[in-house]
Amino acid sequence: MSSSIYYPSTGHTKSRSTQLPLFSSAFPEKLTRRRPPTPPPFLRIPLPFPRRVLVVPNPLRVHHLFVARFGVIPGTILLLFASVSLLLTVFAFGKRYGSKEKQWPTTRIPFMGDPPTLVFKRDDLQRIWDWEIASGHYPSRRPIPEQVGLAKPPRNPGVPPRKTNKFKAPPGIHPTTESDGVGAQRVYLDIQSRPPNVAYPPRPVPGSVADLDSVMDHCDFSENKYVRDCLEVLRVGAGLDNGDRVRRGEMDDWKYIFMEQPEGYNVSLSAPAGADSPITALANDGDPNTSPPIEQHPYAALPEPCDPENPRLFHMFWTGPFTDKPYMALLSFLFTQNTGLHLDEFPLTSACRPQFWLWINPGPAAAVPNPNAVRDMFDGLKDNPWAAPFLHPRFHDVIHFKMWNTTEQLDGVPELADEWRHLDTLFNSGGHVVNVPAQKKDSSSASAEKKEDDDDVLNRLGSKSASSYDRLSVILSDMARFVLCHRFGGIYLDADTIFLRDWEELWGWKGAFAYRWSRLPKYNTAVLKLNKQSALGTFLFRTALQNNLDFHPMTISRYTKDAYLEPLLLRLPDALFDSAWLNTEDFQRDRPPQPYLTDFSEFFDTPASSSGAPMALGAEGFYKGAYSYHFHNYWWKPFDPARNWPDLGERFISGERQARATLRASGAHLKPEGEERVSDDKRDLDWSTVLKRTFEAYIRGERPNMYGEWIRW
Structure with missing residues (x-):
């Protein structure tokens, strides 16, 4: 067989029977030897x-x-x-695409969907990453997107050094996707109830931290993890089972709560001297106003339990008359968080005491409050039976009512202060813009006679039904949560949220987070943790300003995705805060968590087929392991139809009588006070009713809170 001049025969093809050359004569062999090698x-x-x-x-x-x-x-x-x-x-x-000006297009590309939202250059985004990591706001081993283009691994005080030396390519070869851990070592805790205190779960250890990388490994819906399995890991790892365990083998993989060890921790490693200070604010042209990163320390190395850079503030926003919805949020806060109400005096050296700041917008979202708004707000709270109990001096150090003033709040955000007044409207949600007439923006309109109907979209105060939804207040709250967290630090929660356990370990995690929008890889900011005056916050405000001040969760998802900043705003699984959501959208019904709710309305009207569970299991059986529950609006559904008043005992009896009188005036048929019989009550109580009556029993002093602590007046 002849061979090509470019592909000559090798002359030594292997055969099963022989290893000898296969040349038929000496001439081809000599010719092959004379040719140059291929x-x-x-x-x-x-x-x-x-x-x-x-x-x-x-x-x-x-x-x-x-x-x-x-x-x-x-x-x-x-x-x-x-x-x-x-x-x-x-x-x-x-x-x-090679120049800095053209790497990040900002114009819409035909047939490619939504226009890009990015307004910063690559080097600005690199400085955002550098600042956040140097400030300890990225306590994660998850990779940094290579599109950011970091030339070398940044020093990360949020994670400990690696145990093994991994080979690293010299700078400039390719973008890094890792950070160098220089933080304190971690010791993972085996949290269990110890005899004789086994009736209730133990309070979280002050300063403990939730490893949210580990939580993602067990709970991430995109990795086919089930809510039911996630809740089991969450409650076992936190000791919420009160020691009542069955044998499951070695559970080290389920330990997700750790303590940082100050021994051997060198602060100088996290912020080397002479390093360039990354951004905290960016101007329109991208030039930064620089300030040094925040210096982080392990909890045990802090001079006092409360870290001023990480204040333990819960924020909530409310518009309209105070109802049983914020009432329940506040009760659940007192029932679960470490407020120290079981002590005569809270010891300032033992743990950081959380505070709940309830922000009240006194009028319609589009109106400007009058000069006496603060006094009027507190007068209204004193006269409201649902709000008045929380003005009691016993709650003075942990619950604070604050008035929301849109002008004051936006002027308090440096990234917005000089420009927000030039916008056509403040009410933009997912591209849906609500234009407010000029006279509504003028404070003099507060005293003018109303020409619009009180139920007009611009005049609504709260959502009274599904058909009269206060859309404007919802849009305002989308913006308010970012403003409050950026200005003051802390965690924002929607008012349709109920606390289910202590959040100590989430406070210990220094990063920012929201949670997943059910099955979609988008954010739901019904829970939002954002560090005070952070580079990430600056990015969000400057980007929103250039996108018509749109803070809808779906739009926030576009901002972070376009800029490759999603890892800095961690999207936690909704199992932690919204355990029923996937079931309500027909997902994971083959292995649902308990209780099994297929619609959010079933929280208020539990189906007869499962209505025995609330009383049999009690509040402790409601999505045990989750940090909170989000019942998704339903502002018009009472938590307890049979006892639709604040039932807090003799100490607050005046408010109860006032609420009863209001119900009678509306036509409700009520038995006289003290004459109610069990036969007058609903036989099978709904989940909402069981939770309300449980929290109220704690305030009345009839039972301890979730952790076995009795309130002391």
Whole structure:
């Protein structure tokens, strides 16, 4: 068989029967020996660091391929033409996307969906990442997106050093996706109830931290993790089972709560002297106003339990008359958080005491409050039976009512203060803009006679039904949560949220987070943790300002995705805060969590087929392990239809009597006070009713809170 001049026979083809040459005569063998060897297809060029080579195509072999296919002259000409075309293509792409100005397009591309939202350059985003990591706001091993283009791994005080030395390529070879851990070592806790205190779960250890990387491993819906399994890990790892366990084998993988060890921790490692200070604020042209990163310390190394850079503030926003909805949120806060109400005096050296700041917008979202708004607000709270109990001096240190003033709040955000007044409207949600007439923006309109109906979209105060939804207040709250967290720090929660356990370990995690929008890889900011005056906050406000001040959760998802900042605003699984959501959208019904709610309305009207569970299991059986429950609006559904008043005992009896009188005036048929019988009550109580009566029993002093602590008046 003849062989090509470019592909000569090797002369030593292996055979099953013999290893001898297969030449038929001496002439082909001599001819083969006289030909030059065939060039290899690739060249291996050694690089100047160990165990690395650069593999490139062999130009001579490529030329041989073209000549063998098309002939000597046509093949050579075609190869030259292909080479020139490739060079011109690379040059054209480099000219289009190579400059800093054109790396991040901001105009809509036809047939590509939503327009890009990015308004910053790559080097600005790199400084955001540097600042957040240097400030300890990225306590995660998860990779940094390579599109950010960090040249070298940043020093990360949020994670400990790696136990093994991993080979690292020299700077400039390719973008890094890792950070260098220089933080304190972690000791993971085995939290259990210890005899004789086994009736209730133990309070979380002050300063403990939830490893949210581990939580994601067990709970991430995108990795096919079930809410039911996630809740089991959450409650076992936190000791919420009160020691009532069955044998499951070694559970070290379920330990997700740790303490940082101050021994050997060197603060100087996290912020080397002479380092450039990354951004905290960006102007329109991208020039930063710089300030040094925040210096983080392990909890045990802090001079006092409360870290001023990480204040333990819960924020909530409310518009309209105070009802049983914020009432329940406040009761659940007192029932679960470490407020120290079981002590005569809270010890300032033992743990950081959380506070609940309830922000009240005194009028319609589009109106400007009058000069006496603060006094009027507190007068209204004193006269409201649902709000008045929380003005009691016993709650003075943990519950604070604050008035929301849109002008004051926006002026308090440096990134917005000079420009927000130039916008056409403040009410933009997901591109849906509500225009407010000029007279509504003028404070003099507060005293003018109303020409619009009180139920007009601009005049609504709260949502009284599904058909009269206060859309404007919802849009305002979308913005308010970012303003409050950026100005003051802390965690924001929607008013349709109920606390289910202590959040100590979430406070210990220094990063920012929201949670997942059910099945979609988007944010739901019904729970939002954002660090005070952070670079991430600056990015969000400057980006929102250039996108018509849109703070809808779906739009926030676009902001972070377009800028490759999603890891800095961690999207936690909704199992932690919204355990029923996937079931209500027909997901995971083959293995649902308990209780099994297929619609959010079933929290208020529990189906007869499962209505025995609330009384049999009690509040402790409601999504045990989750941090909170979000009942998704339903402002018009009472928690306890049979006892639709604040039932807090003799200490607050005046408010109860006032609420009863209001119900009678509306036509409700009520038995006189003290004459109610069990036969007058609903036989099977709904979940909402069981939770309300449980929290109220704690305030009345009839039972301890979730952790076995009795309130002391």
